[in-house]
Each structure stands twice: as C-alpha cells, then as structure tokens.
Amino acid sequence: MASRFNPGKLFIRTRFNYEKVPGQDSQATSPLPLFSSKSWGNKYRQPAWANRIQRPRLSFARLITLAVTIVLLTSVLGTGIYRRHRWNNQQHKGDEGRKQYHWEHYPRLNGFFNGVRTLVPYGDWVSEQDYVKYSQSPNPEDNIKPKWPVMSKDNKEPPLDPKPFDPYKFDSPEYLRNHDEVKTCYLDEEEKIDLPDIYAYPGIPQNMTAPFFGSYEEIGFDDKVCFERFGRFGPYGYSYSRDEGGLDMDGKSEKAGADKIWSWEKKVDYRKINWANAMKRCREKNAHRFEKNTTEESEPVKSEPAKKKVPRHAYVLRTWTGYKYSDYQILTLRAMINELALKSGGEYDVHFLLHVKDDSLPIWSSEEIYQKVIEDNLPKEFWGMATLWSEQQMRMYYPEPFPNNVYNHAKAPVHSVYRSAHFAMQWFAQARPEYDFYWNWEMDLRLSGHYYEFHNKIGEWAKRQPRKGLWERSSRYYIPELHGSWNNFTEMVEEELYNSDEKPVWGPPKFENTGMLPSPPETEPPHSYLQDNYEWGVGEEADIITFNPIFDPAKTNWVFRDDVTGYNLELPEPPRRCAIITVSRLSKRLLDLMHRETYLMKHHMFPEMWPPTVAFHHGLKAVYAAHPVYFDHNWPLENLDGTFNKPPKPTDSVFGWGEHNQLGNSFYYNAGFSSEWWRRWLGSRENDKGGPAEEEAGTGRLCMRNTLFHPVKYEKGSE
Numbered sequence: 001m002a003s004r005f006n007p008g009k010l011f012i013r014t015r016f017n018y019e020k021v022p023g024q025d026s027q028a029t030s031p032l033p034l035f036s037s038k039s040w041g042n043k044y045r046q047p048a049w050a051n052r053i054q055r056p057r058l059s060f061a062r063l064i065t066l067a068v069t070i071v072l073l074t075s076v077l078g079t080g081i082y083r084r085h086r087w088n089n090q091q092h093k094g095d096e097g098r099k100q101y102h103w104e105h106y107p108r109l110n111g112f113f114n115g116v117r118t119l120v121p122y123g124d125w126v127s128e129q130d131y132v133k134y135s136q137s138p139n140p141e142d143n144i145k146p147k148w149p150v151m152s153k154d155n156k157e158p159p160l161d162p163k164p165f166d167p168y169k170f171d172s173p174e175y176l177r178n179h180d181e182v183k184t185c186y187l188d189e190e191e192k193i194d195l196p197d198i199y200a201y202p203g204i205p206q207n208m209t210a211p212f213f214g215s216y217e218e219i220g221f222d223d224k225v226c227f228e229r230f231g232r233f234g235p236y237g238y239s240y241s242r243d244e245g246g247l248d249m250d251g252k253s254e255k256a257g258a259d260k261i262w263s264w265e266k267k268v269d270y271r272k273i274n275w276a277n278a279m280k281r282c283r284e285k286n287a288h289r290f291e292k293n294t295t296e297e298s299e300p301v302k303s304e305p306a307k308k309k310v311p312r313h314a315y316v317l318r319t320w321t322g323y324k325y326s327d328y329q330i331l332t333l334r335a336m337i338n339e340l341a342l343k344s345g346g347e348y349d350v351h352f353l354l355h356v357k358d359d360s361l362p363i364w365s366s367e368e369i370y371q372k373v374i375e376d377n378l379p380k381e382f383w384g385m386a387t388l389w390s391e392q393q394m395r396m397y398y399p400e401p402f403p404n405n406v407y408n409h410a411k412a413p414v415h416s417v418y419r420s421a422h423f424a425m426q427w428f429a430q431a432r433p434e435y436d437f438y439w440n441w442e443m444d445l446r447l448s449g450h451y452y453e454f455h456n457k458i459g460e461w462a463k464r465q466p467r468k469g470l471w472e473r474s475s476r477y478y479i480p481e482l483h484g485s486w487n488n489f490t491e492m493v494e495e496e497l498y499n500s501d502e503k504p505v506w507g508p509p510k511f512e513n514t515g516m517l518p519s520p521p522e523t524e525p526p527h528s529y530l531q532d533n534y535e536w537g538v539g540e541e542a543d544i545i546t547f548n549p550i551f552d553p554a555k556t557n558w559v560f561r562d563d564v565t566g567y568n569l570e571l572p573e574p575p576r577r578c579a580i581i582t583v584s585r586l587s588k589r590l591l592d593l594m595h596r597e598t599y600l601m602k603h604h605m606f607p608e609m610w611p612p613t614v615a616f617h618h619g620l621k622a623v624y625a626a627h628p629v630y631f632d633h634n635w636p637l638e639n640l641d642g643t644f645n646k647p648p649k650p651t652d653s654v655f656g657w658g659e660h661n662q663l664g665n666s667f668y669y670n671a672g673f674s675s676e677w678w679r680r681w682l683g684s685r686e687n688d689k690g691g692p693a694e695e696e697a698g699t700g701r702l703c704m705r706n707t708l709f710h711p712v713k714y715e716k717g718s719e
Helices: 048-054 060-093 128-135 173-178 229-236 258-263 275-285 327-342 367-377 380-385 391-397 417-431 451-464 486-498 588-599 610-617 637-644 657-662 672-682 692-697
Strands: 163-165 198-200 313-320 348-355 386-389 437-442 544-546 584-587 622-624
Touching (some): 198 229, 229 258, 229 327, 275 327, 275 348, 275 380, 313 327, 327 348, 348 417, 367 386, 386 417, 417 588, 451 584, 584 588, 637 657
Parallel strands (some): 348 386, 544 622
Antiparallel strands (some): 163 198, 544 584
C-alpha cells in the first residue's frame, strides 16, 4: 500500500516550497523477486518433488500468459521507479528550473541566524538591513562599522549573562495606587513550589534582521532583549531529565552558558503538577481584583477611592480529537498557563475547546464518556482544562435553516467547523459568561517571547487607539522604516482617505437590508468625523483585536468573500470586513452580538469574515495589532508598501491570488519562513543549514526578540 500512495502526490504543487516532503527510501532489492538467485548444486541429490517444481510443464497458452504477466509487471515496476525517480529529482532540484516570484530576486537576509556569541547591547546593535544599506553608500561617512564581541575557540560562552524576564509590575507604587494587591500563586496546594521564571539576554545578536511590519517600540514590547531556547523553555522542563520531572530535550544541543539560569531557578517536577487546580487556587486567591465594586452608597464618603478592577480573559485553545501533543507543544502550553494565568494573579484562564469529531459519541449523556474523550485526547497534566463540543451540538444550538447563501465555495455544510469555527466560540461565551475577553488561539501558533508581555501590551495599545481613522489604519500594514512614527502613519492614512472617494467608517454603516439587529447605543459617534480630534475611543477597550489587517474582501479576489448567508439576495451583498487567520481577541459584547445575529437573524459568514463584519455592522471598536513581522528577503520598502498596501488591481491583493508574497514572512496562514525560522531557533537543521554542529562551530544557538509565528505545523530541535 505504501508504494501505491506516495505522500508527495497529496500536496498541491506550488512554485515555492520551504518544507520539503522527504522522499521515499529507495529499495535495494525487490520485496518480491521474480527469479531466485539460489542455484541447486550438483553435490546433493534432489527429491523428486523438487524436480517437478523446477521443471513445470507449460502449454503454449500458459507461456503466453506468463509472458504477458511479466511484461505487465515490468511495465508497472518501471513506471513506478521512473515516477519515484522523477519526484525525487524534483525534490532535490527544489526551485531550479521554475520561474521565480518577483520577491525571490531580492537579496536573502541571514541575520536571523546569528547566535548568542554575537550578542551586543541594544545601543551597539546595527540591523542587517541598515548595515547593507549604509555599507553600499558611496558616501564614506555613511559606512557603519558594527561592534562585534570577541569570539574565540576556547571560550564559546555568550558575552552577556541571561537575566530573569519580569513584565509584571504588580509591586510598583504606581500599580498599587490604582489596583488591588496581587496575591502570589504557587504550583502546589501547600504553596512550596514557586512559579518558574523565564530568562532573556540583555542584548541582541549583532546584525540581527529587523522586522519590516510592526514595531516593538510602538506596541510597548521590550525591544532590547532576546530569548534563546534554554532561557525560554528550560524552566518548563526542556533542559533537565525526566527523572527530575523534565523532558530531557537538550541532549545534542549547543549549550554554552545555558546552565547559568539554574543559579536562580529551581527545577520543577512537572509529573506532579495539576494545572487546572493551580489556576483555580490562583483565581480564588485573587478574586478581590476582579469582583465589581459593591460598596453601598450608605457607606462613608471618607473611604479611599475604589481601586480599578481588572478584566478577566479566557484564553481558548482550539484543539480536536486525535491531535498529537509533542514535547515541544507541552513546553508551549506550560508557558501559556504559567505566564498568563498564574504569574498574572489569575487574570487569564486557559481552556482547551476540544472538537469531538465523532458525532456519534454520546458526550452529553455520559459523564464517563465525556471524561474518557478528554483523557484520550489531552496530556494528563491538562485534563481539568477541557470543554468538549461537536458539530452535532452546534446543529442543535443553531438549528437550520440558514437560507439565502450567496456562494458556498467550500461546498461544506454550514455547521462544519471549516465554515463555522466561530459557532463553538459563540457557544462557549454563552456557557462561560464570566469573562470580559476571549482569545481565539490556534494550536500552530508559537511565541518566542513572554506570553503576558505580548498579550497585555497589545491589549493596552489597542485601548489607547482613537476611533478616528481606526478602520482605515487597521486595513494597512505599518512599515516604520517607510511610514515613520505611528503619528506620522496616522496622518498619512488620513490624507490618503481625504484624497480618495471613500467615506471614513464612523459608527455603524448604513446599507440596504430587510432586517438588522439594533446596534448598542454607545456605538453612535458623539460628534461628526471632522469635529473629532482623535479623542473618541481613547481609553475604550477594543472589541476585536486581529493580527493581520482587517480588509474589505469585496475589493479582493479572496476565495471565500461571497460565503454570506441570511441576507436578502435581491439586495446588494452587505458590506463586509475580513482578517485572515481567525486568531483574535474578542470582547463579550461582540460575541453576544455574533450569537444573536446567528440565532435570531440566521446571519452567517465564513469564519475569517464573521467577527470583523459583525463588529463593523454594529460600530464596535476593531484594531489590527501592529506586531513585528519579519521577511527572509530584503524587500525595497516602496515595493513592499505597493504590494501589501496598494495593489494595482484586486487580483494582486496579498489576501487573494497575490498571497505568494506572504510565503517569506513570519506570520500568515501560508508563511513558509515562519516554521523554518522557529525550528532553527529550536536547534533543528533546516534545508541543509543550522543544527547542533553548525551552532557549535559558528556563533551558537539562535536568540530572537518577542515574535509571533504562524503556522508551525511540526517542531523538531537538536535531536
């Protein structure tokens, strides 16, 4: 069977590939030899039955049949061998002999792969792009001579020492002036096992590549440190033995200086940890931080001003039955829970929203089966964190009919997870209404930095954004080297809008319809667009935060743009918005509206369109978070802006047929460079580069700044 089904044939052939599918091992000999190589010698007498087998009597018809059979077998084997040979040649040739995309002609960037032995303080760091730019300048005064640390064969340790990375400012006077005290949480009930810290190097590898999109400084990330695999994942079990409760994954890794973290850190025996119980204890211990102020009016006015209450977040991991959890995935999950839920004093709860693919399982009528599904599909340490759902459940929760579909390109039922992944999220928000925000997180996302810093800073940044021009800014990629400061980018977008025929988004849009739910009254603008001085919306929490731009699909040829259901087909399609990859932060207010639109109005759209469109229709606050995104080729900035922000025609959109432009970046649904760079960071050898031997002989293991990766479909390191 294996010879008949070549896995390489199951992949859609594209003209660009980062991950090469391994070829099948060639067979030294045929498993079914047609002729025996053994000869009967004359030394021994043969039994009569052996002679009969050796000399069969063949009729003419039998000879013809045998000849035809041999020809057919030879033809089949020859064709198979030829196809396998041709396929292997294609894999080895890689990109040779094909027409390259325009961006592949730009110089390849390699600063990502400079290791910890090249670390310099942030003030001495020169990005790879700046070095290339100024070293080619005809003006000698422009030439940059970066400061490199001294490297020797005798001392391979990094020139800087790692430090604990602490984004929590809960002990600061400023925080305590406005907020309640945060009670320390522990991993165990006896409060003897401290929560682990993670470690960062206070510098950046010299000539490390800079991101093209987004800004560390603008969002508020610490842009002066970098993370390598031992400081990031060592405290979660990466670098100590299974006998000690770790995962013992660093055996072949380059590790000079890696043991320094153990002068501060204690090794945790994760075999004894129950994460669900730890989160529950932490949440209850800090309940005073989240409960709404119930002070009665009759109490004395002399009392101190009430402290600000902190919103609560559900961090929802979208998983399914049959999903395999590697040791690398377990490291990531431990980091999420510790950094988001426990060290934050209970601000987050991490949930597994587990899709049960088998609709015949009676998970709603049997507690035993419900628990067995969890135990069969989650590692033991996470058992208490799962909520099950199924498509059959969604059919009952959101019953048919869903009429008036414009075009179902996926040719899938409306309740299928492919077309309605948001149904489960809407249901979860109704079943667990105690949260203010719900993070819709996918299993193939990875983060090199600290989870709390990343999510908290993005939420705070989105809260600071004014409503004026927000939808328009969120439809574009921010390129700091071209656009300048965020204020300059804001003014540029406003000027482009003024010079165009488009009307700015200002409150709920008006469009022809035969029935819509009323929008919340607070979404009506307090004054006109021109009268607003970038004031409305400042300090307002975002209802949706996305990690790719929120674009108008009607202006692209994105394949699912017309998967719109429940609106009058005799009228124009309703205006829509979309963000590729469903990863997002959604407010309870938005999820409630999505639920009511689905249940009461039978409105429905493809998952990437639905949350942004409901937010758009009801005048909610939507923000694309300008997080850092890297490219593996050195794009000219004007070309980058023209390709991603100003395509000459709809078919060129990077969200449609032009999506090949995303292949070489670190965050998109089809980004090939994302997984390559992530695995190199873990110590893997990728495309004949990197790996333990190269790290040992070169600049050491990789160290990168806080970066979000997607997709990472599988992981491997130095093993």
